[in-house]
Amino acid sequence: MGESGEGLGREGGLSSGMIDKIVPSLEAALADVSDGSTILVGGFGGAGVPEELVDALIAQGAKDLTIVNNNAGNGEVGIAALFKAGRVRKLICSYPRQVDSHHFQEAYRAGKVELEIVPQGTLSERMRAAGAGIAAFFTPTGYGTDLAKGKETRVTDGRGYVLEEALHGDVALVKAERGDRWGNLVYRKSARNYGPTMASAAKVTIAQVYETVDLGGLDPECIVTPGIFVTRVVKVPRKDGKWTPAASVTRGISGRAAATGR
Numbered sequence: 001m002g003e004s005g006e007g008l009g010r011e012g013g014l015s016s017g018m019i020d021k022i023v024p025s026l027e028a029a030l031a032d033v034s035d036g037s038t039i040l041v042g043g044f045g046g047a048g049v050p051e052e053l054v055d056a057l058i059a060q061g062a063k064d065l066t067i068v069n070n071n072a073g074n075g076e077v078g079i080a081a082l083f084k085a086g087r088v089r090k091l092i093c094s095y096p097r098q099v100d101s102h103h104f105q106e107a108y109r110a111g112k113v114e115l116e117i118v119p120q121g122t123l124s125e126r127m128r129a130a131g132a133g134i135a136a137f138f139t140p141t142g143y144g145t146d147l148a149k150g151k152e153t154r155v156t157d158g159r160g161y162v163l164e165e166a167l168h169g170d171v172a173l174v175k176a177e178r179g180d181r182w183g184n185l186v187y188r189k190s191a192r193n194y195g196p197t198m199a200s201a202a203k204v205t206i207a208q209v210y211e212t213v214d215l216g217g218l219d220p221e222c223i224v225t226p227g228i229f230v231t232r233v234v235k236v237p238r239k240d241g242k243w244t245p246a247a248s249v250t251r252g253i254s255g256r257a258a259a260t261g262r
Contacts, residue, residue: 021183022212022233026056029206029234033057033171036089038066040127040169040198041079045071048191049078050175050208052236057173058082064089068127068169070120070194072096072104083107092167094120117147124197126167131200131229136165172202176225178211183230184223185209192224199229206231210238 023029030053033039039057043049058081067088072095073080082088083103091113096104107113118126119141129137142148143160152163174195176185185207187195199205207225212235 019227020181021227021230022179022181022235024234026052026208026234026236027060029053029208029232030056030060030062033060033062035062036064036066037062037170038068038168040068040172040194040202042172042174042193042195042198043069043078044190044193046074048175048187048193048195050173051078053173053175053206053208053234054078054082058085058087063087066090066092068092068123068167068198070094070123071098072101074098075100076103080104083113086112088113090114090116092116092118092123094118094123119147122164123167124194126164127169127194127197127201130166130168131197134166136163138163167201169198169202170204172198172205174199174205174207174225176207176209178213178218179207179209179230179233180213180215180218180227181233182215183207183225183227183233184218185225185227185230185233186218186222187224196225196229199225204231205229207233208236209233210236 041050041054063086065082065088067079067082067090069079069091071093072091073083076084080101080103088107091104094117096115096117104113108115122139122141125137125139138154138161140159140161143153143162148162154161174185175191176195177188177191179185185199199207207230212233
């Protein structure tokens with residue numbers, strides 16, 4: 001696609017003129033997120049969490065959200081802040097209980113939040129399937145356990161499998177290191193985690209980046225998420241690097257990543 005030529009937009013509509021997905025503010029990036037949306041939020045422990053986008057989502061006011069993430073938030077920031085603000089109706093995750101997920105635990109015990117537990121690999125694969133246009137797939141994970149109740153199962157070559165459906169999002173919030181106006185993204189080390197998968201699985205993907213570069217400023221061999229999966233890019237200021245690892249079982253991984261720039 002030429003820089004100034006016509007092409008197909010993310011939703012399949014014809015667009016013309018120069019493609020520029022960079023928006024001026026977090027508020028502009030999230031302005032059309034509606035109540036009841038399913039939001040895929042990147043991050044693993046404290047690594048790669050799009051905290052600025054989550055804070056802006058709280059300020060934007062959308063409620064009754066279904067949040068998809070690896071865990072249930074850490075401390076007072078990120079997804080934890082969404083629970084504290086009472087914006088979450090349902091959580092889909094693989095690891096809801098950790099030492100500092102107290103806002104989720106309080107909401108869940110009070111019956112204010114639904115919980116769907118999905119094994120970590122299955123969670124990632126369900127979103128990957130959504131991005132690849134695959135409606136469902138069979139996996140041996142969870143077969144014969146409570147996680148398989150109510151789902152189709154079958155035995156192939158003597159091994160049991162569970163049918164899992166693709167997991168789509170209305171919006172994905174991801175954190176990348178840098179991006180260009182076409183929406184191409186590069187991540188930093190373990191901050192990548194779920195980002196590329198979530199970006200492909202949502203109708204609208206919003207990426208926060210620390211740096212925007214001119215077209216050609218990203219090595220094509222290093223681009224992880226191509227711009228076709230990204231709807232908006234917003235630049236946020238880089239934090240000063242002062243970060244205290246969360247008191248959880250993930251702090252060994254996420255703490256090291258966050259301390260080096262996430």
